[in-house]
Amino acid sequence: MKIYIRATAAISPQKTFGAVPFLTEPVTCAGNRLQTIEPDYTQLIDAKLLRRMSRIIKTGVATASACLREADENNPGGIITGTAYGCLEDTGVFLTQVIERNEELSPPTAFIQSTHNTVGAQIALLLKCHNYNNTFVHRGFSFESALLDALLLLKDQEAENVLVGSVDELTDTSFSILERFGLYRQAPVSNLDLYAEPEKGTIAGEGSAFFLLSNQYSPGTYAQLDGITTFYKPGNSKEAEKQIRAFLSAQETDIKDIDLVITGRNGDLREDVLYESLQDSVFSNKPLVNYKHLCGEYPTAVSFALWMAATILKTGTVPPVTGYSRAEENDIKKILIYNHYGHKHHSLLLVSQSAEDKR
Amino acid sequence: MSGGVFIAGAGAITAIGNNITECLSAFENEQPGMAEINWLGTAHRNQLPVAEVKLSNEQLAIRSGLPAHTSRTALLSSIAAREALDDAGIADFSSLRTGFISANTVGGMDVSEKFFAEFLSNPAKGRLRDVVNHECGSITELVADQLGIRNYISTISTACSSSANAIFFAARLIRHGILDVVVAGGADALTKFTVNGFNALMILDKEYCKPFDDERMGLNLGEGAGYLVLVSDKVAASLQKEAYCKLSGYQNANDAYHQTASSPGGTGSFLAMTGALQRSGLQTSDIDYINLHGTGTQNNDLAEGTAIRRLFGESYPPISSTKSYTGHTLGASGGIEAVFSVLAVKHGILYPNLRFKTPMTELGLVPQTSFRKDQLIRHVLSNSFGFGGNCSSLIFSKLRA
Numbered sequence: 001m002k003i004y005i006r007a008t009a010a011i012s013p014q015k016t017f018g019a020v021p022f023l024t025e026p027v028t029c030a031g032n033r034l035q036t037i038e039p040d041y042t043q044l045i046d047a048k049l050l051r052r053m054s055r056i057i058k059t060g061v062a063t064a065s066a067c068l069r070e071a072d073e074n075n076p077g078g079i080i081t082g083t084a085y086g087c088l089e090d091t092g093v094f095l096t097q098v099i100e101r102n103e104e105l106s107p108p109t110a111f112i113q114s115t116h117n118t119v120g121a122q123i124a125l126l127l128k129c130h131n132y133n134n135t136f137v138h139r140g141f142s143f144e145s146a147l148l149d150a151l152l153l154l155k156d157q158e159a160e161n162v163l164v165g166s167v168d169e170l171t172d173t174s175f176s177i178l179e180r181f182g183l184y185r186q187a188p189v190s191n192l193d194l195y196a197e198p199e200k201g202t203i204a205g206e207g208s209a210f211f212l213l214s215n216q217y218s219p220g221t222y223a224q225l226d227g228i229t230t231f232y233k234p235g236n237s238k239e240a241e242k243q244i245r246a247f248l249s250a251q252e253t254d255i256k257d258i259d260l261v262i263t264g265r266n267g268d269l270r271e272d273v274l275y276e277s278l279q280d281s282v283f284s285n286k287p288l289v290n291y292k293h294l295c296g297e298y299p300t301a302v303s304f305a306l307w308m309a310a311t312i313l314k315t316g317t318v319p320p321v322t323g324y325s326r327a328e329e330n331d332i333k334k335i336l337i338y339n340h341y342g343h344k345h346h347s348l349l350l351v352s353q354s355a356e357d358k359r
Numbered sequence: 360m361s362g363g364v365f366i367a368g369a370g371a372i373t374a375i376g377n378n379i380t381e382c383l384s385a386f387e388n389e390q391p392g393m394a395e396i397n398w399l400g401t402a403h404r405n406q407l408p409v410a411e412v413k414l415s416n417e418q419l420a421i422r423s424g425l426p427a428h429t430s431r432t433a434l435l436s437s438i439a440a441r442e443a444l445d446d447a448g449i450a451d452f453s454s455l456r457t458g459f460i461s462a463n464t465v466g467g468m469d470v471s472e473k474f475f476a477e478f479l480s481n482p483a484k485g486r487l488r489d490v491v492n493h494e495c496g497s498i499t500e501l502v503a504d505q506l507g508i509r510n511y512i513s514t515i516s517t518a519c520s521s522s523a524n525a526i527f528f529a530a531r532l533i534r535h536g537i538l539d540v541v542v543a544g545g546a547d548a549l550t551k552f553t554v555n556g557f558n559a560l561m562i563l564d565k566e567y568c569k570p571f572d573d574e575r576m577g578l579n580l581g582e583g584a585g586y587l588v589l590v591s592d593k594v595a596a597s598l599q600k601e602a603y604c605k606l607s608g609y610q611n612a613n614d615a616y617h618q619t620a621s622s623p624g625g626t627g628s629f630l631a632m633t634g635a636l637q638r639s640g641l642q643t644s645d646i647d648y649i650n651l652h653g654t655g656t657q658n659n660d661l662a663e664g665t666a667i668r669r670l671f672g673e674s675y676p677p678i679s680s681t682k683s684y685t686g687h688t689l690g691a692s693g694g695i696e697a698v699f700s701v702l703a704v705k706h707g708i709l710y711p712n713l714r715f716k717t718p719m720t721e722l723g724l725v726p727q728t729s730f731r732k733d734q735l736i737r738h739v740l741s742n743s744f745g746f747g748g749n750c751s752s753l754i755f756s757k758l759r760a
Contacts (some may be wrong), residue, residue, distance in 0.1 A: 137495040
């Protein structure tokens with residue numbers, strides 16, 4: 001059974017939301033933290049509800065709503081969300097109240113909204129959608145797990161359309177804690193120069209991307225989602241290479257059929273070494289492009305890559321800001337996304353132009 | 360896609376026992392696990408009863424093999440998951456694709472809240488080792504690494520239905536031939552964060568909880584972990600001992616009514632139970648026991664009871680809430696109660712719903728109040744409902760029902 005990406009939307013540190021050109025006006029930022037560009041939420045969410053929502057809920061709900069609106073769908077057969085960190089702002093607010101008030105009675109709002117399934121639940125609530133609803137919270141596998149769940153629902157014909165996406169926020173608190181772990185660049189760097197100046201550390205990011213997947217083709221479809229797999233803590237680049245070849249083989253695809261590889265390079269020389277090694281083996285002579293200089297590094301960043309791949313296949317253009325250097329070869333039919341998060345969580349996604357659109 | 364998903368092993372640690380045998384003995388002796396707060400460092404000590412696991416972090420660390428400074432959630436998870444895996448007795452994993460799908464609601468919050476108190480006073484303070492496993496997925500990974508499971512690892516968090524969804528997802532991965540064996544369930548330790556959160560919602564009973572009673576006053580929080588080992592029919596056939604039972608039905612639905620409250624008609628619960636029955640091809644009359652979500656709050660019990668009345672009518676089977684023993688273990692509850700449901704099928708057990716006196720005036724439902732074993736129990740329905748309207752039901756069936 002073929003699975004199609006019928007619609008997609010993304011709120012990110014780039015101009016990606018609404019009717020905007022495809023990454024032609026990259027947002028530059030000097031520092032080590034990229035923040036989402038927030039749209040005018042009042043156009044998308046009822047003002048009364050909006051007042052109660054924290055930033056991650058607004059971002060997730062607005063992205064999901066825009067995705068559904070694009071496909072004119074208001075009762076998806078499933079709503080599946082991936083978030084590694086969940087609602088950090090509400091968690092921090094409630095925890096601060098508990099500590100500062102020494103456990104005297106606190107208002108429950110932040111606690112209620114702190115649960116990891118809040119975004120998925122709010123989407124269901126707004127749509128009055130009683131269908132399948134799930135939230136995955138596994139670090140660098142959160143979005144990938146959600147996608148797999150969606151694919152299974154569609155393949156089982158439990159649903160014809162499934163809304164699946166990810167959302168993660170960076171708060172001042174989480175940034176400052178993650179920075180203490182040495183994740184980010186110490187010296188400021190422009191995000192567009194991230195790969196030109198390899199160093200220890202990357203730039204922090206955040207964002208949301210949602211997709212409406214369907215087991216039916218319909219005109220306007222972005223792409224076909226052929227497959228997804230994850231692997232955990234491969235010992236070395238040889239094992240990663242083996243996994244990549246096994247995935248392609250399972251998809252009955254040869255590496256020579258891949259027109260473009262989107263990799264998760266994040267400018268941290270400790271992490272990019274793996275992609276460089278694969279460039280000399282399985283990915284040799286393949287056009288490789290990047291995305292984390294646009295959205296920053298976070299555990300569900302791969303959803304930004306999928307949004308980018310779907311949009312490349314729909315528009316037939318590869319934005320030069322991704323590092324694509326073969327401007328004359330824009331006939332991209334098959335894209336492989338390979339991402340790893342901190343060497344632990346590796347994922348592969350295969351996306352292609354839908355067979356119906358080739359005719 | 361193959362047919363059956365079988366339960367080959369089970370493990371649980373709760374306030375009523377550190378393993379399955381101890382839990383069953385507590386049920387039989389009608390000894391609930393609630394008490395004054397002993398381990399959790401909180402201002403609510405001596406004010407709110409909770410159902411804590413009786414071992415200290417140091418004792419849990421020895422049993423689990425993880426360091427004592429690890430989140431208590433990981434310690435609990437490790438012990439129950441190991442018990443389940445040992446119980447399954449699968450001799451050789453080398454040729455099997457194995458997964459660990461776990462659930463929790465607040466990750467390593469019990470230790471990150473210690474970090475946060477210091478961090479608030481000075482952002483350069485707080486030990487990083489106390490916050491490094493804050494994420495829900497980190498807890499799963501600590502245990503997966505210990506168990507040596509690498510083929511597929513994931514974590515689900517849908518509030519109080521989390522681990523039912525983990526079991527459900529595991530079953531689908533097996534049915535699709537993606538995995539052969541999955542350890543699935545969930546864990547949650549008590550934290551100041553959750554105790555104060557539920558206290559802020561004003562749904563904690565200051566006495567021991569009374570699920571499904573007309574005079575119920577709220578829930579008691581608990582902690583623990585519960586896991587099942589789910590296997591494909593092929594693996595089931597190769598087991599040294601017979602599988603416990605089959606997972607024959609499951610359904611996930613959303614109440615879509617309110618972020619925390621259930622709809623008065625229990626729409627989500629009704630859809631979850633109905634869907635699970637349809638999937639299993641069973642009639643309501645085939646269900647011999649319902650392990651209720653039964654938290655003891657006004658709202659949950661009325662909504663769940665209404666949905667049961669709507670679905671089962673006058674002839675409802677024995678029902679009970681084992682939360683009257685274990686407290687509400689949140690992200691672990693679906694896993695723990697799935698373990699109890701599996702044991703109910705295997706040993707013909709009906710668990711008592713403790714402290715029940717008066718049926719809810721609106722519904723008149725009377726739960727099972729005494730312990731019974733060696734009953735004929737063909738199919739057990741287990742309910743798990745959570746914040747965000749997430750409702751899931753599982754059905755466990757005798758191998759030859």
